[in-house]
Amino acid sequence: MKKILLGTLGLVALGMATPASAADMAVKAPPPPIVAPIYNWGGFYIGANGGGAWARQCLNVTALSGVGVAVPEGCRDSSGGVVGGQIGYRWQAASSWVFGLEAQGDWANIRSSRLSILPALAGDTWRSKVDGLGLFTGQIGYAWNASLFYVKGGAAVANQRWDLLNVAGVGLVSAERERWGGTVGVGWEYGFAPNWSVGIEWDHIWGQNDSRTFLTPGLAPRVTSITANTNSDIDMVTARINYHFNWGKSPVVGRY
Numbered sequence: 001m002k003k004i005l006l007g008t009l010g011l012v013a014l015g016m017a018t019p020a021s022a023a024d025m026a027v028k029a030p031p032p033p034i035v036a037p038i039y040n041w042g043g044f045y046i047g048a049n050g051g052g053a054w055a056r057q058c059l060n061v062t063a064l065s066g067v068g069v070a071v072p073e074g075c076r077d078s079s080g081g082v083v084g085g086q087i088g089y090r091w092q093a094a095s096s097w098v099f100g101l102e103a104q105g106d107w108a109n110i111r112s113s114r115l116s117i118l119p120a121l122a123g124d125t126w127r128s129k130v131d132g133l134g135l136f137t138g139q140i141g142y143a144w145n146a147s148l149f150y151v152k153g154g155a156a157v158a159n160q161r162w163d164l165l166n167v168a169g170v171g172l173v174s175a176e177r178e179r180w181g182g183t184v185g186v187g188w189e190y191g192f193a194p195n196w197s198v199g200i201e202w203d204h205i206w207g208q209n210d211s212r213t214f215l216t217p218g219l220a221p222r223v224t225s226i227t228a229n230t231n232s233d234i235d236m237v238t239a240r241i242n243y244h245f246n247w248g249k250s251p252v253v254g255r256y
Contacts, residue, residue, distance in 0.1 A: 038095065038145060039143070039145050039191045040092060040244075040246070041090050041098045041143050041148055041191075041244075042090050042091055042092040042098075042246070043090065043244060043245055043246035044087075044088070044089050044245045045088055045089075045090070045197075045242045045243060045244045045245065046086070046087045046242065046245075047085060047086050047087075047240055047241050047242035047243060048083075048085045048086075048240070048241055049083070049084055049085065049086060049104070049106070049201070049238040049239065049240040049241075050082065050083040050084075050238060051081070051082055051083075051236065051237045051238035051239055052079060052080070052082065052236070052237060053080060053081075053108060053130075053133075053234055053235065053237075054077065054078070054079045054110075054235045054236075055077070055079070055110045055112070055130060055232055055233065055234045055235075056075055056077050056078075056232065056233050057075065057076055057078060057112050057128045057130075057230070057231075057232045058074070058075035058076075058230065058232070059074070059075075059114075059126055059128070059228055059229070059230050060072045060073060060228065060229045060230075061118060061226060061227070061228050062211065062227045062228065063225075063226070063227035064120055064223055064225070064226060064227075065223055065225055066225060071117065073114065073116060073117060073118070073126060073228075074114060074117070076112040076113070076128075077112070078110050078112030079110065080109040080110040080111060080130075081109055082107065082108045082110075082133065082236060082238065084104065084105050084106030084107055084133075085104070085105060086102055086104040086105075086240070086242075087102070087103055088101055088102030088103065088139075089101055089102075090139070090141075092143065096142055096143050097140075097141070097142060097143075098139070098140075098141040098142065098143050098150065099139065099140055099141075100138070100139035100141070100150075101137070101139070102135070102136075102137050102138075102139060102152070103134075103135070103136050104133075104134065104137075105134050106132070106133045106134075106236075106238075107131065107132060108130050108131055108132060108133050108158075109131065110129065110130040110131075110234070111128070111129045111130075112127070112128050113125055113126065113127040113128070114126050116164075120219075120222060120223050121164070121219075121223070123166065123167045124164055124165065124166055124167070124172065125164070125165045126162065126163070126164055127162070127163045127164075128160065128162050128163075128230075128232075129160070129161045129163075130158050130160050130232065130234065131159055131161070132158065132159035133157070133159075133205065133234070133236070134157040135155075135156050135183050135203065136154050136155045137152040137153055137154035137155075138152065138153065138154055139151070139152045140152075146192075146197075147188070147189075147191075148189045148190070148191075148197075148199075149186075149187075149188050150186070150187055150188075150189070151185070151186050151187075152184070152185045152186070152187065153182070153183065154182070154183060155180065155181075155182060155183065156180070156181050156182060156183035156205040156206075156207075157178050157179065157180050157181075158178070158179050158181070158205065158207055158232065158234065159176070159178050160177065160179055160207075160232065161174065161176040162174065162175050162176075162228075162230060164216075164226070166218070170218070171218075172216055172219055173215075173216055173218075173226060174214075175212055177210070177212075179207045179208055179210060179232070180207070181205060181206045181207035181208055182206055183203055183204065183206075184203070184204055185201055185202055185203035185204065186201070186202055187199055187200065187201035187202070187240075188200055188201075189240070189242070191244075195243055195244050195245070196242070196243060196244070197241070197242045197244065198239070198240065198241050198242075199239070199241075200237070200238070200239055200240070201237070201240055202235070202236070202237050203235070203236045203237075203238075204233070204234070204236075205233070205234040205235075205236065206232075206233045206234075207231060207232050207233070207234075209229060209230070209231045210229065210231065211227065211228070211229045211230075212228065212230075213225055213226070213227040214227075
């Protein structure tokens with residue numbers, strides 16, 4: 001009987017001690033929530049682009065054989081394809097604002113032609129071609145994680161050629177030069193994978209007016225030289241793909 005009583009008292013004591021011990025145990029903290037990574041738009045990137053361009057090219061003859069005239073040969077709309085690449089660097093601050101610098105170069109095939117309205121050039125055809133474009137721009141953008149909207153602006157250069165052909169297609173006059181101007185644009189880019197993004201961009205390029213005198217031995221003696229003023233505006237829409245070199249690094253976050 002004594003042993004049964006002692007055993008019962010021991011079980012009661014053990015039962016009272018167990019809740020106390022459980023209460024004294026440290027409460028295990030819940031695991032931290034899983035946070036989606038923030039896409040980093042900062043750092044160097046390099047990529048390719050391709051699309052189409054539309055140009056309005058104007059030519060006005062201001063002198064024939066040194067004698068001043070005012071004959072607008074008119075403007076023509078033309079279009080063609082473009083393909084090229086870009087390289088740049090971006091800074092991301094306060095998790096959302098993105099600033100950058102970029103250089104872009106494209107091969108182009110933008111052509112137009114028109115018959116001359118000058119009696120002295122009756123039957124002859126003016127032909128113009130833009131075969132290269134370069135853009136050097138700054139960017140300001142705003143990012144929503146993997147989505148980036150930006151505007152850009154800066155300088156642009158176009159390689160342009162003008163030719164005057166006779167009815168047989170033989171060249172009478174030709175001039176080729178790099179023409180500098182300005183550019184503005186807007187774009188959207190999406191980071192679809194670590195280090196990779198795709199996007200679409202529109203750019204408007206305007207060039208300087210250019211006046212040049214061409215010697216025309218093929219038209220002598222009726223015309224010995226032609227002075228003409230030319231200008232062009234170009235709109236370009238391209239799809240882009242970029243590789244970002246430091247996607248794994250965290251963007252700079254402003255502190256307040």
